[in-house]
Amino acid sequence: MKKELSDYQSWVKANKSKRFSLLDYVHAKLNFDNISPDLAVALLQLYWPTFHEVDGFVFLKEEFSEKKYREVISNNEVQLEYWMNLISIESICSSATSKVQEYIAIRVTEMWRAKLKIDFPEKSFIVKKINDETEVFCVFYQPKFE
Structure with a gap:
């Protein structure tokens, strides 16, 4: 996968004299490219999210809104x-x-x-990657709510 990362590869070439790892890359980007550490925290919420449970349903906390929940549920979704x-x-x-x-x-x-198993060991989830013609999606849901 590292060969697919063009910006990382440019850093590897610029640092030929030493082994340059992905952790070195993160360090360099955060410290030399003026990228806020806020981005690292935000990415953690994507990869290892906080969940929000409502009425037995489980949602990504960062994506949840009461308005959207009420709207979708009122459409008998x-x-x-x-x-x-x-x-x-x-x-x-x-x-x-x-x-x-x-x-x-x-x-x-x-x-x-993994996070769903830790946070909700009593529940069962389908967690999957979906490819359509132009995009890749990630989703999770409980099979009992299909």
């Missing part, structure tokens, strides 16, 4: 969790190649699955 937890990877990082977006989606679903 049986796949409430599905629609409220569906995240487009392309919308988060549109400049990434499809291969990188695919990699991110795989990792996001693995981490969501």
Whole structure:
């Protein structure tokens, strides 16, 4: 996957004299490119999210709003969790190649699955990556709410 990361590869070439890892890259970007550490915290919420439970449903806390919840539930949407937890990877990082977006989606679903098992050991979830013609999505939902 590292070969797909063009900016990282430019840093590797610029630092030929030593081994340059992905952690070195994170350090360099955060400290030399004036990227706020807020971005690291925000990314953690994508990869290892906080969940919000309402009426037995589980949602990504960062994406949840009471207004959206009431709107979707009033439309008798049986796949409430599905629609409220569906995240487009392309919308988060549109400049990434499809291969990188695919990699991110795989990792996001693995981490969501692990976090859901930790936070809700009594519940069962479907956590998956979905590819359509132009985008890659990640989603989770409880099968009993399908």
